[in-house]
Amino acid sequence: MKSRTFCCSCEGFRKKNKRYDNVRRHWVQTRFVVDFIAEHTHVTASADMTHLHRSHRKITDAQASEIALVESSRIAPKAGMELMIKRAGGHPNLGFILDDCRNYLRTKRTMQIKDVKGFQLLYALHTDKDDFITNIFWADAQMNSNVRKKQKTIMTEQDAAMAKAIRSQWPETYHQLCIWHTLVVDHRYEELNVDFRVRQRNLAPSLQIEILNHATTLYTLAVSRMFEVEFSKTYNCDIQLCTEPRTTMEEFVLTPNGKCFHHKVKYELSGNIVICSCQMFKCAGILCSHILKVFSFSNVMKIPSQYFNKVDKTC
Numbered sequence: 001m002k003s004r005t006f007c008c009s010c011e012g013f014r015k016k017n018k019r020y021d022n023v024r025r026h027w028v029q030t031r032f033v034v035d036f037i038a039e040h041t042h043v044t045a046s047a048d049m050t051h052l053h054r055s056h057r058k059i060t061d062a063q064a065s066e067i068a069l070v071e072s073s074r075i076a077p078k079a080g081m082e083l084m085i086k087r088a089g090g091h092p093n094l095g096f097i098l099d100d101c102r103n104y105l106r107t108k109r110t111m112q113i114k115d116v117k118g119f120q121l122l123y124a125l126h127t128d129k130d131d132f133i134t135n136i137f138w139a140d141a142q143m144n145s146n147v148r149k150k151q152k153t154i155m156t157e158q159d160a161a162m163a164k165a166i167r168s169q170w171p172e173t174y175h176q177l178c179i180w181h182t183l184v185v186d187h188r189y190e191e192l193n194v195d196f197r198v199r200q201r202n203l204a205p206s207l208q209i210e211i212l213n214h215a216t217t218l219y220t221l222a223v224s225r226m227f228e229v230e231f232s233k234t235y236n237c238d239i240q241l242c243t244e245p246r247t248t249m250e251e252f253v254l255t256p257n258g259k260c261f262h263h264k265v266k267y268e269l270s271g272n273i274v275i276c277s278c279q280m281f282k283c284a285g286i287l288c289s290h291i292l293k294v295f296s297f298s299n300v301m302k303i304p305s306q307y308f309n310k311v312d313k314t315c
Contacts, residue, residue: 051092059096059104067101068108077101207231210301211292218308226286233289239297252297254290263290272304281307 050056059067063084070080081098088094109125126135153174156162166175207228215227233256242251248269255262264277274295280288287307 048092051095052097057096057100059100063096064104067104071105077105211295211303214302218303223286230286230289231292234293234296237289237293239293241297250298252290252294254293265290265294267294267298269298272300273306 066084067077067080070077070083078098081094081101085091085094091097106125106127124136128134151170151173153176154166154170155176156166157177163175166173209231212228212231216224219227236257238255238257240253240255242253243249246269250267250269252265252267253262254265265274267274274291276288276290278288278290280286281291287303
């Protein structure tokens, strides 16, 4: 070794830059040591503090990928750091601290927002205590100029915090809700409500009949109830076999009690194929009472597979 240069990171600060009025803490100004004055010295860092020096801290590419994965999993940076510290065998072995992790995420988000070609954007980020983004404001040049003007009417989504902010900042502005967003929210809530009821309620039919029990395993709650209604109508319907029994193709005539009209049903025994003149299955995907009456007459206890593919558990 021909020479060695010593420098101190604790002496002096950079002159305040007037371009950055919001800077609260300025970087330490590096100075070379040319003379040793004992009364000017300071306590040196111990070995267990070495990893805290800026010069000893660096996030590797592999660690950056892991930090990004933690963020995408909605895990707080502090919790992610604790996991990486344990895997590394302690703080000194990790190579960076929590502030470095948060600074990396903040820089990453800023670069993602800036990476919009052909646009000049004004933006601001708000984060919570775990450094998760809570609010993003952005505007192009035209939008920025419009924001400075007094707005007569503003349309937003249905958000209580946003409505409160608008009343506070623009008390004379007429606030309306976007009807499309309101409809979407209502539709999604209704879907959630139906799904909750399906999970909570007992799907067992009111009548313990094998074909009804089979229907509850194939259909949603709503479709199962429709199926049960159609099955109940079979008790109020007369059936007449018009062909020889157990032939290849059987034909039935079904007449509701007290009615003068009737429906015709054709039943192919070999393939369990049944067709009704009312065409309910073709139009609605639900087996009609006439077909269910034929099934009951023919001792069919389960719904053939070709008649539950059209309306299944996902509908």
